[in-house]
Amino acid sequence: MGDSKTEKRIQELVEEYKKSGEDYTVDNPRALKIHVKRDLTFNEKEHRNVVEKEPRRIREDPVAFMLNLGLYYQGTGWRGYNDYIGTKILYPNCSNKIKQVVLDSKKVQEIITQLADRQTKILVAQKKWKSNDKRIEKQRKALRKELEVVAKAIAEKAIATVDSVRTLRFFAFVVNNILVRLYHQGVHIRESEWVELKRVALLAQEKKQSLIFLPSHKSHIDYLVVSYLMYRLGIQIPHIVAGDNLDMPIVGKLLKSCGAIFIRREWGNDELYKTVLEEYMATLLSQGMNFECFVEGTRSRLGKLLQPKLGVVKIILDALIDERFSDCHIVPISLGYDKIIETSSYATELLGTPKEKESLWGILTNTRLLQLKWGRVDVRLGKPYSLKDWLDDQVKMRGPMDLADPGQKSILLKSLGYRVLADINAISVVMPSALVGTVILTLRGRGVGRSELIRRVDWLKKIIEIKGGQVSEFHDMSTAEIVDKTVVIHKDLIGERKGKDIVEPTFYPIAAFELSYYRNQVIHLFVEEAIVCAALYSVVKKGGGKPLQRMQYADLLDEISFLSSLLKLDMIYRPGGVESNTRRTIQWLADNNVIEVSDDGWVGLSDLERSCGRENYDFLCFMIWPFIESYWLAAVSLFTLAPPSVVAGQDPIWVDSKLFANRTQSLGKTLYYQGDLSYLEAVNKETLSNAFVRYEEQGIMLKKRHSSPKPWSEVAVSPAYTPERQNGILMPRGHLWELVDHIGRFRREGKNRRDNGTVSTRVLRMADILGEDNAIPTANQKATAKKNSVAESTPSKAKI
Structure with a gap:
């Protein structure tokens, strides 16, 4: 490939930067030429398997395998990772310099001073020292030293140690061998997306700005795939936010040396921990370090995207608003696998089996697992965009905003989270x-x-x-x-x-x-259509002629609004309100001959759909039915919280929330095996948990949270929804039963579900059996009651 072609591509890139309004200068023309040559090679094909020529097993071709090992060891070509795009890392003491900047920062020093002063005041009050006592200042200094040691320990635990390119090469070789053996059909990318990423990365490098990689989170190996691709394609590897449960012997140290930042899942009220972590992340962003976190917070056990968990994203947004860095670029990433390692463990977890201890080391060393052939991995990138530009656009669109106001900032944060999820769905x-x-x-x-x-x-x-x-x-x-x-x-x-x-x-x-x-990886494409079909099913399931299996548009819209609101924590809808989305969705269904809309506003199945046995209509219903079943089961389970007798003004029965969740799953499994529930997956604890949160938001269920003896919570049914009894027997009436009945209209019809009276009798009887145990207090409830009793019986100093 001649230099003239390379120079032409360089000029094209410069012109692209100029068109975007950016001033661009080439500080490192050699590095730019290297990446342009790679881009020209990649652009020969639209898609590329980046591990296509990598040897898989030593016994298949020992010469090629050993040669490849030698190339990694010597750092030949791209394996050397010497001319990557981005702020330079991987030099001795790189992490120590960042750690010292963090610990010496104004914010960390201020919080240490505040905590030392606060603890000193408590000590002075306890020991009744006078204000001029020399021991006070001595104690304050001692506390400062202790807190500095604690801050240093927090930094040592969390901060990535990306100091050695040799360690990174070794890890890249290990990950390469895992990927090519486990996913024998390769790791595929769309080259145009990566060329665009490199363009933005070069621009970010000039301005010392970070790339924020926000991938979907399906498997443990997500972060391995993303980091491997950055290494393979010559972009600075990101610092990755990971749970400290992955900080295991050997593998934890190795992951940290390749960018892992280990943080606790819960920070609570630990102000020092929070400040050190926030300052570390702000420091990385101010120095143009690339960053990766999972906007879902944890791996999706259901296959679809989860609702956004915005703790780390909030830190990034806060740092931008506080002008800790000039800008960064958001890069949504979708990872698709023919098969993931954790499928069976996800299923057992969702059915209530305690979560197994994380063991990435087990994956890396499991020779039986690495003999399997699990197809391919597809990685897609969304178009990178400036976070500052996005923020400015939001402020313009929403009008004047006080970015110091937590409420208004929360609106922006949620909007960003859903924007990222929508971007991931769009490119998946x-x-x-x-x-x-x-x-x-x-x-x-x-x-x-x-x-x-x-x-x-x-x-x-x-x-x-x-x-x-x-x-x-x-x-x-x-x-x-x-x-x-x-x-x-x-x-x-x-x-x-x-x-x-x-x-x-x-x-x-x-x-x-x-x-x-x-x-569930497909449901985001059909969620609106599935909800429309499920809403229409409330009349289709009744049978009869065509005139009996249709609804007036206004009635259908009411049912769609009910279902959309009910499932809002599990589904990610397209932008727009229910009415505009419904109009668009019904038009699409009509254009594809699934339904028809008469001139006088009746909506029903089309003649073509009837003639083909409802196969497309049923397909859409099958997509959403398992989730409707979960919400129906969650509503039925609230009958287990019914008091043994209904007395006006009676306090609700409070039950430990974990115990209640376990009993709900027991009820669901029983109903499934007895034929009252169509889908075992409806018993999964993740969807049930979302259903309970939704019922809490709607005031149907109550929840109390306690901090001791350890963090726990208990739930009760709202007085307005307390089930009715007659002669001590739960009755299918009242507001709660109306909710159960309403959700039940959309459920898949089955052999045991045609007679609503039979269902109500059988299901409520089982709910009552489970409810009998709710009167027995748990250990948490006993401990809390004892603590409250002691507090009430101990006179306060004010009374004395």
Whole structure:
């Protein structure tokens, strides 16, 4: 590749910067030329498997494997990681310099002084020293020294130690071998997205600004994939916010040397800890260090994006508002896997099994796991954008705002969180596993024939692309080949019946709960359509002729509003209100012949949809039904909180929230195995937890939080929703039953759910059985009651 082509590309980049209104000077033309040459190589193809030529196993090609090891050791070519874009790191004492800046900072020193003064005052009051006592200043200095030691320990625990390029090369070699062995079809990127990222990274480097990587969080290896790609493509590796549960022997030290920042999940009222961490992150941003955190806060056990957890994002936004740095660039990232390592453990956790201790080291050293072939990884980048520009646009759009006001700042923060989630959904790639899993779980019957499975995968791929979604590249493989490969990858989740007595190979779900993880990766594309179809199902399920299976538009909109509000903590909707979204959604459904709207405002199934056996309509209902079941179960479980007798003015029955959640799952499992619940996944604790939060927001459920003997909470049903009894028996009436009945209208009809009277009798009887144990106080309740009793019986100093 000639220099003239490189110089031409350099000039094109400079012109792009000028068009964007940025002044650009080339401080490091050699580094720029290197990256431009790489870009020109990448641009020969739209998509690229970045590990395509990497040797996988030493026994397959020992010469190539050892040669590759030597290249990493010697730092040859891109493996040397010498000309990366971004502020320079990976030099001796890099982390120590940052740590010293943090500990010597004005904010950290001020909080140490405040805490020392506060503790000194308490000590003086206890010992009744006079104000001029020389021991006071001595004590204050001693406390300062103790707090400085504590601050140093916090910094030592949290601060990444990115000091050695050799350590990074070693780790990159390890991660490379994990990825190429576990994901044998490679790690795929869209090259145009990475060229754009490099353009922004070069601009950020000139202005000493950071890139903020905000990936989706599906697996432990997410941060390994992102850091490996930055290393592989020549961009400064990010500092990554991680839970301190990953700070394990050996692997924890290695992760820290590659950018991991270990923080506690809960900071509570620890002012020193909070200040040190905030100052560290602000320091990184002020020095142009790249940064990575997961806006969901934790890994999604359901497959879909979680609601935003904005603690770290708040620190970034606060630092920008306080002018600790000039600007940074937000980079949304979507990671898609044919199969993730944790699928089975996620399912057991969601069903109530205690969470296993984290063991990334187990993953890195599990030779059996690394013998598996789990398809491919697809990584997509959203277009990077300036956080300062976004903030300015928000202020212009919303009018004058007081950014010092916590309430107004919270609005901005939430808006940013949902913007990032929407960006991730927009760029996410639907993997073959999601296509096949979705089809298998959204068809009626015990299984699906191979030809029908292929036909429906083709249909789903087409409809996703029509809706603007992205499907993983099939390359030269047919849909049939993709389906066959996916079934092999997921042979533990998808069974196949074949033989002489079977006319056609038939596939069926072995583990529907685990398979639902992959189906949920598609739900964001169809959530509005699914809600409309579920709302319409309240009349479709009644049967009868076409005139009996339709609703007036206004009535349908009421039901859609109810469902959308109910599920708001689990679903991420497109921008716009319910009415505008509903109009757009109904138009789309009508254009695709799923429903029809008459001139006088009636909405019902189209004739074409009826003639094809409702397959598209049912598909959309199947997407949302498991979540509706969860919210129905959560509402039913509130009957277990009913007092043994209803007396006017009676205090509600308070139950330990963890115990209540466990009893709800027990009730759900019983209802599932007895046929009153269609989906075992409806019993998952994550969706149930969101349902309880939603009922708390609506004033249906009450919650009290306690700080001792350890943080815990207890719940009760609101007096307005207290279930009614007759002769001591729970009755299906009152506000709570109205809620249960309303949600029940949208549930999938089944054998045991046609007779509402039978359901109410059977379900309420089981709820009453569980409720009998609620009168027995737990250890937490006993301890709190004892503490309150002691407090009430101890006279205060004021009374004395």
